[in-house]
Amino acid sequence: MTHALHIEGLTRHFGSRIAVDTVTFTADTGEVLGFLGPNGAGKSTTMKMIVGFLAPTRGTARVLGRDVLQDPLGVKAAVGYLPEGAPAYPDMTPKAFLDFIAGIRGYDGADRRKRVGHVIELTRIEEVAAQPVETLSKGYKRRVGLAQSLLHDPQVLILDEPTDGLDPNQKQVVRELIRTMARDKCIVISTHVLEEVDAVCTRALIIARGRIKADGSPDTLRSQWGSDNLDEVFGRITRNA
Amino acid sequence: MRNTWLVFRREFAAYFATPLASIFIVIFLLLAGLLTFFLGGFLERAQADLVPFFEFHPWLYLFLVPALSMRLWAEERRLGTIELFLTLPISMIEAVAGKFLAAWAFAGTALALTFPFWLTVNYLGNPDNGVIVASYVASLLMAGAYLAIGSMISAATKNQVIAFVLTTAACFVLTLAGSTFVLDFLSAWAPTTVVEIVASLGFLPHFQSIQRGVIDLRDIVFFVSVIMIALTANAVIVDWRKAM
Ligand SMILES: Nc1ncnc2c1ncn2[C@@H]1O[C@H](COP(=O)(O)OP(=O)(O)OP(=O)(O)O)[C@@H](O)[C@H]1O
Ligand SMILES: [Mg+2]
Numbered sequence: 430m431t432h433a434l435h436i437e438g439l440t441r442h443f444g445s446r447i448a449v450d451t452v453t454f455t456a457d458t459g460e461v462l463g464f465l466g467p468n469g470a471g472k473s474t475t476m477k478m479i480v481g482f483l484a485p486t487r488g489t490a491r492v493l494g495r496d497v498l499q500d501p502l503g504v505k506a507a508v509g510y511l512p513e514g515a516p517a518y519p520d521m522t523p524k525a526f527l528d529f530i531a532g533i534r535g536y537d538g539a540d541r542r543k544r545v546g547h548v549i550e551l552t553r554i555e556e557v558a559a560q561p562v563e564t565l566s567k568g569y570k571r572r573v574g575l576a577q578s579l580l581h582d583p584q585v586l587i588l589d590e591p592t593d594g595l596d597p598n599q600k601q602v603v604r605e606l607i608r609t610m611a612r613d614k615c616i617v618i619s620t621h622v623l624e625e626v627d628a629v630c631t632r633a634l635i636i637a638r639g640r641i642k643a644d645g646s647p648d649t650l651r652s653q654w655g656s657d658n659l660d661e662v663f664g665r666i667t668r669n670a
Numbered sequence: 671m672r673n674t675w676l677v678f679r680r681e682f683a684a685y686f687a688t689p690l691a692s693i694f695i696v697i698f699l700l701l702a703g704l705l706t707f708f709l710g711g712f713l714e715r716a717q718a719d720l721v722p723f724f725e726f727h728p729w730l731y732l733f734l735v736p737a738l739s740m741r742l743w744a745e746e747r748r749l750g751t752i753e754l755f756l757t758l759p760i761s762m763i764e765a766v767a768g769k770f771l772a773a774w775a776f777a778g779t780a781l782a783l784t785f786p787f788w789l790t791v792n793y794l795g796n797p798d799n800g801v802i803v804a805s806y807v808a809s810l811l812m813a814g815a816y817l818a819i820g821s822m823i824s825a826a827t828k829n830q831v832i833a834f835v836l837t838t839a840a841c842f843v844l845t846l847a848g849s850t851f852v853l854d855f856l857s858a859w860a861p862t863t864v865v866e867i868v869a870s871l872g873f874l875p876h877f878q879s880i881q882r883g884v885i886d887l888r889d890i891v892f893f894v895s896v897i898m899i900a901l902t903a904n905a906v907i908v909d910w911r912k913a914m
Pocket of ligand 2: 472473474513589
C-alpha cells in the first residue's frame with residue numbers, strides 16, 4: 430500500500446553538522462502529525478527535504494508514491510507547503526499573490542477566481558486581500574501563507590509553524606480548519622505549542638538533534654513516559670537527548 | 671511556456687511596483703541624451719545618424735543594467751520567498767527564463783522609449799534607418815548579455831549591493847575584454863589560457879559590428895550564446911546554493 434508520506438532514512442548534513450539524522454516514518458490520510466522539538470532540532474530541514482527544496486545527503490521521501498528525488502515536480506504539484514516564516518512577495522497584494530500561485534498550480538479564469546476566493550474565505554483574510562503583503566501584520570501574513578498552501582486542495586499538507594504569531598482566536602480558527610481538513614488529507618505541522626498537539630494532532634513525533642526520539646499519539650506518549658503533562662514528557666525526552 | 675509566462679508577468683509587474691521602473695527609465699533617457707549631445711557632439715557632427723547615441727550604450731548599461739538584474743534572485747533569497755517559489759511545480763528552466771525575460775523586456779521598454787532620438791534624426795535629415803534598426807538590435811542584445819550575467823551573479827548572493835557591484839565589474843571586464851587595457855591587467859597574474867579566453871570574449875567588437883549595420887549571424891550567435899551560458903550557470907547556481 431502506498432502511504433501518503435513515506436520517509437526513508439532522510440539525512441542532511443551542513444558541513445560537519447548533522448541537521449537531520451536518518452529520519453524514517455510513514456503517515457497516512459487522516460493523520461495530523463505534529464513535529465515537536467527544541468530549536469534547531471531539524472524540523473524545518475526535514476520538511477524542506479520532503480517538499481523537494483533541499484536535497485537530502487542520504488535517504489529520500491515519497492509523497493503519494495512519488496519519489497522526491499526522481500519526480501520532484503510531481504511531489505511539488507501534490508503537496509501544499511507553508512515554509513517557516515510564511516514568506517510572500519511584499520509588493521503584491523494577497524489577492525494578486527494567490528492569483529499568481531493558483532496560475533502556477535494550473536488554474537485559469539473562473540476556476541482560478543473561485544479557488545482564490547475560497548482560500549481567502551477559509552483563512553479569513555478578506556479584509557486585507559487588497560493591501561500589499563508588506564503592510565500586513567504578522568498573523569495576517571501567516572494566514573496568507575496558509576491560504577497559498579491550500580489553493581490546490583492538496584492531499585498532503587506540510588505546514589511549518591502554521592499558528593506562530595496568530596492571536597488566540599485565530600489560533601482556534603486555524604486549528605479548527607486543520608481538524609476539518611484532516612479527514613481526507615495527511616497533514617504534518619511543526620509547532621512549539623504543546624497544547625496544540627492535543628488540540629489537533631493524532632500523532633506526535635518528537636525530534637531532537639535531528640533524530641526521532643518518540644513517536645505516538647499524545648495519549649500514548651503520556652502513558653509511556655508516566656506523566657499526564659505533555660510539557661513534562663517533552664522535557665524528559667529532549668533533555669535526555 | 672505557461673509557467674515562464676506567469677513568472678514573466680509577475681516579475682515584470684514587480685519592476686513597476688516600486689519607483690525603480692520610473693527612476694530607471696528617467697535616468698536612462700536623461701543620461702543617453704546628455705552623453706549623446708555633450709560627449710558625442712551630436713549637433714556638431716551635423717550628420718543625420720545615431721552613432722554617438724548608440725556608442726555610449728555599453729557604458730551606460732554598465733551601471734544601469736545591474737540595477738535591473740541585481741534583485742532577480744538575491745531578493746528572493748533575502749525574503750525567503752525562494753523557498754516558496756522553488757517548491758511550486760515549476761521547472762528551474764521556466765523559473766530562470768521567466769525572470770530573465772522580464773528584466774530583458776523591461777530594458778527593451780526603456781530602450782524603445784528612446785524613439786524621440788530616432789524621430790529627431792529623421793526630422794533633421796535622411797538617416798539610414800536600416801543601420802538604426804541594427805543598432806537597436808545590437809543594444810538590446812548587449813543589454814540581454816549583461817542581464818543574463820547579472821541574473822547569474824544575483825543567484826549567488828542574497829545581497830543586492832554585492833550583486834550590483836560584481837555584475838558591473840564582470841560586465842566591464844567582458845566589454846573591454848579584447849582591449850590591451852584588460853589583457854595587460856590580466857596577464858600580470860592570470861594563466862595564459864584565461865587571458866586567451868577573456869580576449870576572445872570581448873563584447874565590444876561584436877556590438878560595434880552589428881551597430882554599424884552589418885548584421886553578421888556570428889555576432890548574434892555570440893550574444894545569444896553568452897545569454898544561454900550565463901542562464902545555464904544561473905540555474906546551476908540557484909540549485910546548488912538555494913539553502914544558503
Ligand atoms: N542553510 C543552513 N546552513 C547551515 N546550517 C543550517 C542551515 N539550515 C539549518 N541549519 C542547521 O540545521 C539545524 C536544524 O535546523 P532547523 O531549522 O531544521 O531546526 P528547527 O527544528 O526547525 O528549529 P526551530 O524550532 O528553531 O524552527 C540547526 O542546527 C541549524 O543551525
Ligand atoms: Mg524550524
